[in-house]
Amino acid sequence: xxxxxxxxxxxxxxxxxxxxxxxxxxxxxxxxxxxxxxxxxxxxxxxxxxxxxxxxxxxxxxxxxxxxxxxxxxxxxxxxxxxxxxxxxxxxxxxxxxxxxxxxxxxxxxxxxxxxxxxxxxxxxxxxxxxxxxxxxxxxxxxxxxxxxxxxxxxxxxxxxxxxxxxxxxxxxxxxxxxxxxxxxxxxxxxxxxxxxxxxxxxxxxxxxxxxxxxxxxxxxxxxxxxxxxxxxxxxxxxxxxxxxxxxxxxxxxxxxxxxxxxxxxxxxxxxxxxxxxxxxxxxxxxxxxxxxxxxxxxxxxxxxxxxxxxxxxxxxxxxxxxxxxxxxxxxxxxxxxxxxxxxxxxxxxxxxxxxxxxxxxxxxxxxxxxxxxxxxxxxxxxxxxxxxxxxxxxxxxxxxxxxxxxxxxxxxxxxxxxxxxxxxxxxxxxxxxxxxxxxxxxxxxxxxxxxxxxxxxxxxxxxxxxxxxxxxxxxxxxxxxxxxxxxxxxxxxxxxxxxxxxxxxxxxxxxxxxxxxxxxxxxxxxxxxxxxxxxxxxxxxxxxxxxxxxxxxxxxxxxxxxxxxxxxxxxxxxxxxxxxxxxxxxxxxxxxxxxxxx
Amino acid sequence: xxxxxxxxxxxxxxxxxxxxxxxxxxxxxxxxxxxxxxxxxxxxxxxxxxxxxxxxxxxxxxxxxxxxxxxxxxxxxxxxxxxxxxxxxxxxxxxxxxxxxxxxxxxxxxxxxxxxxxxxxxxxxxxxxxxxxxxxxxxxxxxxxxxxxxxxxxxxxxxxxxxxxxxxxxxxxxxxxxxxxxxxxxxxxxxxxxxxxxxxxxxxxxxxxxxxxxxxxxxxxxxxxxxxxxxxxxxxxxxxxxxxxxxxxxxxxxxxxxxxxxxxxxxxxxxxxxxxxxxxxxxxxxxxxxxxxxxxxxxxxxxxxxxxxxxxxxxxxxxxxxxxxxxxxxxxxxxxxxxxxxxxxxxxxxxxxxxxxxxxxxxxxxxx
Numbered sequence: 018x019x020x021x022x023x024x025x026x027x028x029x030x031x032x033x034x035x036x037x038x039x040x041x042x043x044x045x046x047x048x049x050x051x052x053x054x055x056x057x058x059x060x061x062x063x064x065x066x067x068x069x070x071x072x073x074x075x076x077x078x079x080x081x082x083x084x085x086x087x088x089x090x091x092x093x094x095x096x097x098x099x100x101x102x103x104x105x106x107x108x109x110x111x112x113x114x115x116x117x118x119x120x121x122x123x124x125x126x127x128x129x130x131x132x133x134x135x136x137x138x139x140x141x142x143x144x145x146x147x148x149x150x151x152x153x154x155x156x157x158x159x160x161x162x163x164x165x166x167x168x169x170x171x172x173x174x175x176x177x178x179x180x181x182x183x184x185x186x187x188x189x190x191x192x193x194x195x196x197x198x199x200x201x202x203x204x205x206x207x208x209x210x211x212x213x214x215x216x217x218x219x220x221x222x223x224x225x226x227x228x229x230x231x232x233x234x235x236x237x238x239x240x241x242x243x244x245x246x247x248x249x250x251x252x253x254x255x256x257x258x259x260x261x262x263x264x265x266x267x268x269x270x271x272x273x274x275x276x277x278x279x280x281x282x283x284x285x286x287x288x289x290x291x292x293x294x295x296x297x298x299x300x301x302x303x304x305x306x307x308x309x310x311x312x313x314x315x316x317x318x319x320x321x322x323x324x325x326x327x328x329x330x331x332x333x334x335x336x337x338x339x340x341x342x343x344x345x346x347x348x349x350x351x352x353x354x355x356x357x358x359x360x361x362x363x364x365x366x367x368x369x370x371x372x373x374x375x376x377x378x379x380x381x382x383x384x385x386x387x388x389x390x391x392x393x394x395x396x397x398x399x400x401x402x403x404x405x406x407x408x409x410x411x412x413x414x415x416x417x418x419x420x421x422x423x424x425x426x427x428x429x430x431x432x433x434x435x436x437x438x439x440x441x442x443x444x445x446x447x448x449x450x451x452x453x454x455x456x457x458x459x460x461x462x463x464x465x466x467x468x469x470x471x472x473x474x475x476x477x478x479x480x481x482x483x484x485x486x487x488x489x490x491x492x493x494x495x496x497x498x499x500x501x502x503x504x505x506x507x508x509x510x511x512x513x514x515x516x517x518x519x520x521x522x523x524x525x526x527x528x529x530x531x532x533x534x535x536x537x538x539x540x541x542x543x544x545x546x547x548x549x550x551x552x553x554x555x556x557x558x559x560x561x562x563x564x565x566x567x568x569x570x571x572x573x574x575x576x577x578x579x580x581x582x583x584x585x586x587x588x589x590x591x592x593x594x595x596x597x598x599x600x601x602x603x604x605x606x607x608x609x610x611x612x613x614x615x616x
Numbered sequence: 617x618x619x620x621x622x623x624x625x626x627x628x629x630x631x632x633x634x635x636x637x638x639x640x641x642x643x644x645x646x647x648x649x650x651x652x653x654x655x656x657x658x659x660x661x662x663x664x665x666x667x668x669x670x671x672x673x674x675x676x677x678x679x680x681x682x683x684x685x686x687x688x689x690x691x692x693x694x695x696x697x698x699x700x701x702x703x704x705x706x707x708x709x710x711x712x713x714x715x716x717x718x719x720x721x722x723x724x725x726x727x728x729x730x731x732x733x734x735x736x737x738x739x740x741x742x743x744x745x746x747x748x749x750x751x752x753x754x755x756x757x758x759x760x761x762x763x764x765x766x767x768x769x770x771x772x773x774x775x776x777x778x779x780x781x782x783x784x785x786x787x788x789x790x791x792x793x794x795x796x797x798x799x800x801x802x803x804x805x806x807x808x809x810x811x812x813x814x815x816x817x818x819x820x821x822x823x824x825x826x827x828x829x830x831x832x833x834x835x836x837x838x839x840x841x842x843x844x845x846x847x848x849x850x851x852x853x854x855x856x857x858x859x860x861x862x863x864x865x866x867x868x869x870x871x872x873x874x875x876x877x878x879x880x881x882x883x884x885x886x887x888x889x890x891x892x893x894x895x896x897x898x899x900x901x902x903x904x905x906x907x908x909x910x911x912x913x914x915x916x917x918x919x920x921x922x923x924x925x926x927x928x929x930x931x932x933x934x935x936x937x938x939x940x941x942x943x944x945x946x947x948x949x950x951x952x953x954x955x956x957x958x959x960x961x962x963x964x965x966x967x968x969x970x971x972x973x974x975x976x977x978x979x980x981x982x983x984x
Binding site: 039049068070072075076080082093096142195198203230234235239244248253254256257258262263358390403404506509581582 | 669676683689693697698700705707709717720747748751782787788792814866891898901904922924980
């Protein structure tokens with residue numbers, strides 16, 4: 018091919034100069050991006066290559082379903098806990114276990130704390146250096162930086178002296194010649210647009226956010242004992258409540274613990290509203306053109322499974338604080354129903370992935386999937402020695418499978434959630450989105466872009482910080498009313514289980530829709546499969562040639578200097594990739610296959 | 617290399633008083649168990665040493681080790697990264713990507729041969745010519761080999777790098793292999809845990825920088841200062857174990873009283889880690905304190921020692937001749953609950969006395 022149009026409406030041209038970015042850094046896991054640029058350095062073709070797999074599903078086979086959460090939690094240590102949550106929900110669904118109201122609230126609290134933490138760390142530590150020139154901060158006036166800070170926020174760390182100290186610290190670092198994580202950065206790149214003062218302010222907040230983020234996750238540590246990778250429990254939560262009686266001080270949840278999480282939630286909300294959101298708006302105002310670049314699938318197809326049940330054991334949209342649904346072809350007036358159990362809705366395809374299906378290229382629903390590792394490079398792959406210079410997207414080129422919803426490539430993540438909540442009339446989300454667009458003087462369609470994605474994540478971070486306080490108050494109220502139950506042990510013993518069962522558990526991970534499908538037989542896991550957010554977003558082409566969200570979003574993006582791929586990092590980081598693992602592997606006995614990819 | 621920034625200079629620049637700095641040294645020295653002179657030695661080192669380059673590579677992993685490291689409260693991760701070491705390569709946080717990132721590795725190997733620390737998070741898949749983890753278009757194994765060969769020392773972060781962890785659980789489809797099995801002639805420190813405790817990670821680094829030597833290691837290459845005692849030894853619920861007061865099911869009265877989780881499968885008695893002493897997230901909690909048993913995540917092969925909710929003496933795979941169900945059954949019938957617990961304790965102790973030599977032999981063999 019030189020030029021083709023995909024069925025989902027994108028024009029690809031691979032005739033221009035080919036550039037590879039590998040590793041894509043400031044993400045979780047291993048990802049490679051290749052693009053072709055035209056003579057004006059505009060991206061005309063994009064190839065997303067997932068370059069790792071770990072094989073967790075065959076490992077799960079034959080294990081106790083109550084242990085599964087601990088295994089799958091290790092899929093990702095950045096969005097820690099999301100796989101565990103999906104897993105306990107899948108097992109509870111399969112076995113018909115109802116959890117107590119407090120367990121539901123505590124899970125919501127843990128999950129919201131993760132949202133706040135993860136979005137904050139993504140913005141400052143994974144994404145900010147795409148927009149912020151650290152070296153430029155050295156030429157800022159501390160006084161002018163102080164003025165800028167005070168003009169956008171009541172945050173108290175705003176004196177000229179404070180910014181002078183930060184600047185001296187950066188000066189020292191740069192002056193030492195040992196730049197550490199800032200070494201070989203794209204400093205001075207023409208695509209950086211912030212004035213030195215905004216850069217200095219952002220660098221100060223990079224450091225502050227890194228120091229503060231460790232506080233937020235203490236909420237997970239209170240309920241789960243540690244973070245990363247807190248402890249979960251099928252049937253509820255293990256963090257027992259003892260508010261009034263003997264032994265309360267040695268119990269997991271007592272009045273001191275509640276005070277601790279209340280304090281942290283308050284401080285987190287302050288940090289998000291006084292630092293993150295004002296910075297986001299300030300930075301966005303200097304990069305308005307990035308509300309045009311990087312749309313891809315965003316203005317077409319969005320998917321969310323929904324999350325945060327306000328009522329335990331009720332995952333209808335009337336219970337979910339963030340709703341479930343799909344938007345197709347950009348029609349925000351119609352929210353399609355999404356059913357994770359329907360074999361015709363979610364399917365996965367592998368013609369361009371390093372797996373093969375026996376005898377056919379048809380899509381398979383995760384409950385019925387079968388996958389065999391098939392690491393094969395396309396014939397146009399270019400190699401020098403042991404190094405692959407360019408993959409061949411005409412052949413197999415990724416460990417990521419291609420999931421489709423009713424045949425559509427979909428984008429998932431904070432943007433999808435915010436837009437779907439907006440479309441479904443969620444009042445607080447509408448306020449947040451409309452208010453922000455008004456401040457930036459942008460139309461709703463501006464959301465479908467690189468900075469739209471980044472802004473949606475920030476707004477969702479604020480929403481989560483608000484909701485976190487509310488859920489803590491809900492827990493407090495339940496305890497006050499005399500309800501201290503945290504676990505349902507009626508079906509804890511495997512002898513109470515049916516001989517065969519299957520279930521699905523899902524949640525909205527910070528990066529998007531996450532589903533786990535389990536089959537249980539004779540008290541053991543027979544089959545376990547995960548379809549994770551980055552599988553949707555980093556998807557390679559499918560049999561019809563439809564491209565996924567990363568590949569689509571890169572098209573049309575102009576680059577200043579293709580050898581210094583700052584613009585590609587901006588687009589890809591706006592999705593917050595999590596390439597934790599890809600695990601479609603044949604079962605050890607060569608018999609029934611355990612499926613799953615995890616990306 | 618230009619000017620040499622010391623840790624002390626940078627904290628002073630940030631307005632931290634000398635008094636606070638010395639207080640920090642004293643606290644860190646106490647955690648490290650450095651004895652009465654420790655604080656002084658630490659303070660001296662932090663005021664005089666330039667920053668050592670660190671390459672932090674990622675193999676098959678989940679990035680929980682990096683995340684844990686960033687949670688460190690003393691020292692703060694920002695202080696370590698900006699002041700104590702020069703973290704020149706870490707794909708999780710570094711500004712550069714692609715060619716600019718790859719160049720750093722070759723530059724450091726060239727400029728600091730034998731003088732940089734290699735930190736490895738995750739492990740190395742050997743199946744399928746190592747193509748289960750491709751970095752820069754090449755198998756991760758190749759990048760790892762080059763960086764390992766010329767390192768001064770290697771820190772294997774977490775259970776993945778130390779002993780394999782989840783992707784090496786049976787049947788280990790990618791043939792994920794821990795660091796120490798692929799390295800010769802360069803000292804390796806294993807810092808296990810899934811993930812390791814943040815202050816253990818930063819404590820290991822501070823110790824190496826302060827004393828300019830490796831911490832004393834046990835036969836599994838773990839720093840003895842953090843991994844020589846069981847979670848059970850220091851558990852705040854230990855008195856309930858000794859008194860025979862156990863949680864019998866989730867959310868029962870014993871659970872609300874903070875009784876011992878041994879019967880719920882707690883692996884505290886077989887897990888060598890500092891969770892019960894140093895604690896997690898600046899001593900906010902640790903799993904047992906939050907009501908869930910330890911799953912033994914710092915122990916080699918712990919994934920294959922489940923189910924996690926089955927109590928320890930049922931575990932036959934360690935060569936235990938008598939399992940505690942038998943002991944417990946006799947005890948329960950004849951002696952009642954409290955005595956059962958004591959018998960259980962005796963059995964556990966015996967298991968551990970027996971286990972040590974077997975452990976040593978076991979760790980010389982590569983895992984599947």
